[in-house]
Structure formats: structure tokens, C-alpha cells
Amino acid sequence: MDADVAQILSGIGPRLREIRRSRGLSLENVAEQTSTSVSTLSRLETGHRQPTLELLIPLARIYRVALDRIVDAPGTGDPRVHLEPRRQTRGGVIVPLTRYPGRVQVFKHVLGPRKPQLTSHEGHAWLYVLAGTLRLVLGDDEHELTPGETAEFDASVPHWFGPAGDTAVEILHMFGPKGDRAVARVTS
Structure with a gap:
């Protein structure tokens, strides 16, 4: 053998x-x-x-x-094949869908109820709501997004996002470091 x-x-x-x-x-x-x-x-x-x-x-x-x-099959190198959900200290679960250090990262988040705590850092963020209602705080503005809606913002603006009520919200979250931005080549 x-x-x-x-x-x-x-x-x-x-x-x-x-x-x-x-x-x-x-x-x-x-x-x-x-x-x-x-x-x-x-x-x-x-x-x-x-x-x-x-x-x-x-x-x-x-x-x-x-x-x-x-x-314990050998890994394929593709994180979508062997997803590794992680519990977050502030509540919820995050699943990294890509692993490209220094490039745009994609995550799936399931966020449970929690208190808003604004944060800011370098980069650019995109959010897409899969299920539930997302509460997004950007500086002094608040927004509620429902399934199928998106948000895009500069992460240097103080921000927070989580469920709008007492039930979890499920989102896709893309983050580009150092101000990287998506370029829309096709729109309808």
C-alpha cells in the first residue's frame, strides 16, 4: 500500500x-x-x-x-469546495468565498442581532442582501435593504451593518482593500 x-x-x-x-x-x-x-x-x-x-x-x-x-481528502485549493465558516465575536457567521490577499475578497455573512458600533478603515465595500432586512449605517445616514438590493460605499466612512430587527440577515459582502473598486462593464 x-x-x-x-x-x-x-x-x-x-x-x-x-x-x-x-x-x-x-x-x-x-x-x-x-x-x-x-x-x-x-x-x-x-x-x-x-x-x-x-x-x-x-x-x-x-x-x-x-x-x-x-x-481528510487533500484540498483542492478552491475555498468554495471546502468552505470554512467562522463564528464572529460580535455575533453571526462569516464564510470566506475567496482567498486572494491584497485583492477583492468575497464573504457570505449571516448576521444576528447586535448593537451598532461604527467602524472605518481603508477600502471599498459592496453588500448584497440574500435574506432578511439589512440595516446599514453610513456616517449620519441609515438605510434598510431587502433581498436583492445592494449597497456600495467607501469603507473610510464610519459604517455599520447588521439585521434591521430581531432576526438574522444573510448577505454577500465584497471588500476591496486600498480603495479598489469594481468596474461595471455591462449594465442593462
């Missing part, structure tokens, strides 16, 4: 144990839900049983993860 393949296979058991424990499940819970014996699951987690698709597919379903997370 190829050394790289052997290394990937040896990591599956500990990864399965970590995922199961993070879900607060016992071997007995998982065995019941997958119709797999506790002994088989234990041997799989300790590396004493070779992982097969027949074993991994039901586990992926119960743990609600992609098979490539269990197997």
Missing part, C-alpha cells in the same frame, strides 16, 4: 472518534442509528478495522459531514 494512502487511512479512526464525541454521541447511540455493531465501530475508531464505504457513508449521514471530512 502507498505510504500516503496508509497515512490517510490511519487518520480516519481518530477523526471518527473526534466527530462522534463532538456530537455528544456514544458508540451505542451510533451503533443503533447505523445498524452497525459497537464492536465494529470501536475497531474502526481505533484503527483495528479497515474503513469501507459501507461503514463510512452511514456515519457521514449521522454526523452530517461530507465524506471528504472523514477521510
Whole structure:
């Protein structure tokens, strides 16, 4: 067996144990839900049983993860294939859709209710509302945007954005450093 393949296979058991424990499940819970014996699951987690698709597919379903997370498939380099959501300290979740340092960055945000706190910095921002109602504060002006609406602004203007009410808002956020701006070549 190829050394790289052997290394990937040896990591599956500990990864399965970590995922199961993070879900607060016992071997007995998982065995019941997958119709797999506790002994088989234990041997799989300790590396004493070779992982097969027949074993991994039901586990992926119960743990609600992609098979490539269990197997730790090599990355493709495309962040859209292996999205890495991150919780923000001020509330909400951010998912980077691009990774181009020094160029325009694209993020998907799900923002929960929070108090406005104005910020300013170099760059240019574009927002597109996917779901919910967005409250955008730009200096002394306030705006409410609904799904399908956009905003574009200079990030050096004190600004804040979040949900307009008590429910989350989902947006696409593009940010260009150092004043980079989008150039519209086609309009209708």
C-alpha cells in the first residue's frame, strides 16, 4: 500500500472518534442509528478495522459531514469546495468565498442581532442582501435593504451593518482593500 494512502487511512479512526464525541454521541447511540455493531465501530475508531464505504457513508449521514471530512481528502485549493465558516465575536457567521490577499475578497455573512458600533478603515465595500432586512449605517445616514438590493460605499466612512430587527440577515459582502473598486462593464 502507498505510504500516503496508509497515512490517510490511519487518520480516519481518530477523526471518527473526534466527530462522534463532538456530537455528544456514544458508540451505542451510533451503533443503533447505523445498524452497525459497537464492536465494529470501536475497531474502526481505533484503527483495528479497515474503513469501507459501507461503514463510512452511514456515519457521514449521522454526523452530517461530507465524506471528504472523514477521510481528510487533500484540498483542492478552491475555498468554495471546502468552505470554512467562522463564528464572529460580535455575533453571526462569516464564510470566506475567496482567498486572494491584497485583492477583492468575497464573504457570505449571516448576521444576528447586535448593537451598532461604527467602524472605518481603508477600502471599498459592496453588500448584497440574500435574506432578511439589512440595516446599514453610513456616517449620519441609515438605510434598510431587502433581498436583492445592494449597497456600495467607501469603507473610510464610519459604517455599520447588521439585521434591521430581531432576526438574522444573510448577505454577500465584497471588500476591496486600498480603495479598489469594481468596474461595471455591462449594465442593462
